[in-house]
Amino acid sequence: MSVKLEQRDDVAILTLDRQEALNALSFAIIDEIEQAIDKVAGMPVRALIVTGAGPKAFCAGADIKELRHRSLAQQRAGIERGQAVFARLDTLKVASIAVINGYAFGGGLELALACTFRLATRNAKMGLPEIKLGLTPGYGGTQRLPRVVGEARALEMILTGRTVDAEEALRMGLVNRLVDGEAVEAGLAFAREFTVYSLPALNFARQAVQRALDVPVHEGLKIEADLGSLAFRTADAEEGMAAFSDKRKAAFRDE
Numbered sequence: 493m494s495v496k497l498e499q500r501d502d503v504a505i506l507t508l509d510r511q512e513a514l515n516a517l518s519f520a521i522i523d524e525i526e527q528a529i530d531k532v533a534g535m536p537v538r539a540l541i542v543t544g545a546g547p548k549a550f551c552a553g554a555d556i557k558e559l560r561h562r563s564l565a566q567q568r569a570g571i572e573r574g575q576a577v578f579a580r581l582d583t584l585k586v587a588s589i590a591v592i593n594g595y596a597f598g599g600g601l602e603l604a605l606a607c608t609f610r611l612a613t614r615n616a617k618m619g620l621p622e623i624k625l626g627l628t629p630g631y632g633g634t635q636r637l638p639r640v641v642g643e644a645r646a647l648e649m650i651l652t653g654r655t656v657d658a659e660e661a662l663r664m665g666l667v668n669r670l671v672d673g674e675a676v677e678a679g680l681a682f683a684r685e686f687t688v689y690s691l692p693a694l695n696f697a698r699q700a701v702q703r704a705l706d707v708p709v710h711e712g713l714k715i716e717a718d719l720g721s722l723a724f725r726t727a728d729a730e731e732g733m734a735a736f737s738d739k740r741k742a743a744f745r746d747e
């Protein structure tokens with residue numbers, strides 16, 4: 493197995509481990525990622541960390557050696573399959589954190605873009621170099637990158653295929669933070685900043701923000717009103733407001 497799944501406290505950790513190919517995404521690994529996401533959906537966790545094994549790479553992208561000599565129909569099916577698997581990260585019941593600990597190219601960066609948050613170690617290097625292969629991004633990069641960094645920066649990265657280092661990625665908002673030390677520990681520390689809160693409230697907030705970029709503002713505000721009202725009806729909202737009044741720490745129960 494090239495995808496490892498473990499649980500540390502209340503956080504699931506998915507690690508790509510195919511170090512001889514810099515954790516490149518073979519079609520078999522795409523299947524394994526899907527199986528791991530299925531398992532995470534049934535685990536008692538409050539966040540998912542996605543990272544790469546070894547000192548060099550988060551993930552060097554689709555397995556280029558597998559891509560050659562495929563029919564057009566196979567290529568289209570492969571693209572749609574990868575898109576569908578990565579889309580499951582978006583809709584997973586818990587937020588996901590990509591800890592980019594080295595190279596994240598092509599499908600590797602697209603995997604990170606499908607996560608809720610991205611952290612990068614200082615040696616991280618990112619890019620969508622498909623253009624250099626005569627290809628274009630196929631696992632969501634053309635859609636998610638402009639939503640994260642804006643159209644002009646996304647077009648620059650996609651049309652030039654250039655590599656962005658960790659500092660530049662932070663400046664352009666491609667990653668949320670740069671982290672030092674061990675990747676999983678850094679991801680766990682970040683996760684603890686939100687896993688203490690009510691899962692229903694976290695999910696309502698995440699859904700509202702995710703849908704913001706797909707609908708006009710007036711519709712987005714309706715979504716905000718709907719989800720905000722649902723949050724207000726939860727026992728956790730009652731507990732949170734009571735705890736504020738009582739000057740104590742809230743004890744959320746995800747209800």
Ligand code: CO8
Binds near residue numbers: 556
């Ligand atoms: N696929 C297959 N093997 C890879 C890949 C890859 N993407 N990246 C690295 N490897 C392999 C190398 O072939 C090498 O194996 P070997 O020792 O057997 O020759 C091993 O990993 C180590 O790699 P390098 O020796 O190249 O290591 P360096 O440190 O010199 O370079 C780089 C690291 C810069 C990351 C370099 O390996 C590189 O440029 N890799 C390719 C990056 C890339 O172009 N990624 C985009 C791929 S296309 C894509 O992701 C499209 C997504 C959507 C497609 C939809 C398909 C259905």
